[in-house]
Amino acid sequence: MNLISLLKSSFHPVILGHHNADPDAVCSMIAIADICRKLNPKSMPKLACDDVSRLSMQVLDKFAPTAEILETVEDDHDLVILVDTNSLLQLGPNLKDVVVNPERTLVIDHHEPNPELDSIAKHAVVRSDRYSACEIIAGLYDEVELDIGADIANLLLTGMLFDTRRFLYADEDTLVAATRLVRNGADYQACMSSLAIKPSRSERIARLKAACRLQVHNIDNWIIVTSRIKAFEASACRGLIGMGADVAIVSGSPSNGEVRLSSRSTTEFYEKTGVNLGRDVMEPLGELIEGKGGGHPNAAGANGRILGDKAASRAVRLIRDAIKRGPSPESDESS
Ligand SMILES: [Mn+2]
Incomplete structure (x- = not known):
């Protein structure tokens, strides 16, 4: 059965x-519902997902305020x-059991196919x-020979902007598709602004304070910065990386008197130095501050009870040591 007859056959x-x-x-879901209704005017599509991200809610408020997305079906x-x-x-747990009959299941996706796909x-x-x-x-609109209205064009362009990180990941076909959506009535600026989320006032103030209290450490020409604030350490780290640091380490002071550190590095720093913030820095630091630490190569954190403001400079020392040691073979991740 081809796609058109499959969708036409569904009520x-x-x-x-x-x-x-x-x-x-969410934008794809609404567009698919539109295709279903246009191919079969008696079709009554329902949309469902376990939960919707805050950013998606903002997009829906702007471009599809009447869309109803259920949590169960x-x-x-x-x-x-x-x-x-x-x-x-x-x-997610609420919806995974909805898929039972492969004959009556259609998958539309751009991720790598799962081994289970054929059985689903x-x-x-x-x-x-x-x-x-x-x-x-x-592209499906062309295949089934339907026009894209301005409302759907806005949604599809917004979804594309989000997943491509504003066309950082794109090729000629992507840009041609985007241009066609604009010609169909999508408002490019409105789509862009629907994806802008302004952090809360307290988060922005924390980021700015982190920038004020900055210490810069030059190690082998890498710019490593440390700072301290009360909260929003992870956000402050991202802000400092955005300002040009190769590595940012920010300590926060939760009200219980503990130390909490967050760190971020650029991909370039990890690729060239091999320094893994989780394994080489925050894991050993967690022990030093009598707490726990760990994370990923480019993003890691630690919580502990001692050293306070000195914890960040200990992290810098760990980074310096790791750079001096040079890239090490990957240790056994499972241990
Ligand atoms: Mn996607």
């Missing part, structure tokens, strides 16, 4: 997005459409060479 499709649905997921559908994911796990769905449009689900769906 009660349920369209599922992954949990904590991002703008690509009843057993009254005749077609299940998975969007922006091809894994049942990603649907007989119908799939999975293109891991595309940068968003919205880009694939913009």
Whole structure:
């Protein structure tokens, strides 16, 4: 059965997005519902996902204020459409059991196909060479010979902007698809601003204070900065990396008197020095401050009870040692 007859044959499709649905997921879901209704005017699509991200709520308020997204679905559908994911796990606990009949399941996604995909769905449009689900769906409108209205064009362009990180990840096909959406009535500036989230006033003040109290350490030409604030350490680290630091370490002082450190580094720093902030810095630092630490190569943190403001300079010393040692072979991650 081809895509058009599959969608035409459905009167009660349920369209599922992954949990904590991002703008690509929610915008795709609404566009698919539009395609269903246009191919079969009697179709009554329902949308559901485990939860919707705060940013997605902001996008929906702007471009689809009447859209209804459910958290659970009843057993009254005749077609299940998975969007922006091809894994049942990603649907979250409330919805993973909705997918039961592969003959009546369609997957539309741009992630790498899961091994379970064939057993989930007989119908799939999975293109891991595309940068968003919205880009694939913009192409589906052509395939099923339907026009894209301005409302849907705004949603699809917003989903594309989000997943491509404002076209950082894109190719010619992506840009052609985006241009066509603008020609169909998408308001480029409105789409961009629908994705802008301003941090709270206290978070912004914390970032600015972190910048005021900055100490700069030059190690082998790398710019390593430390600072201290009361809260929002992770956000402050991101802000300092944005200002040009290679590594940022910010300590916070929660009201219980403990020490809390957050750190971030650039990809370039990790690739060239091999210094892993989780393994080489925050794990040993966690022990030094009589607490616990760990994390990822580019983002890590630690909590402890002693050393207070000195903890950050101990972290710098650990980084200096690790740079001097040079890149080490990856240790056994499972140990
Ligand atoms: Mn996506």
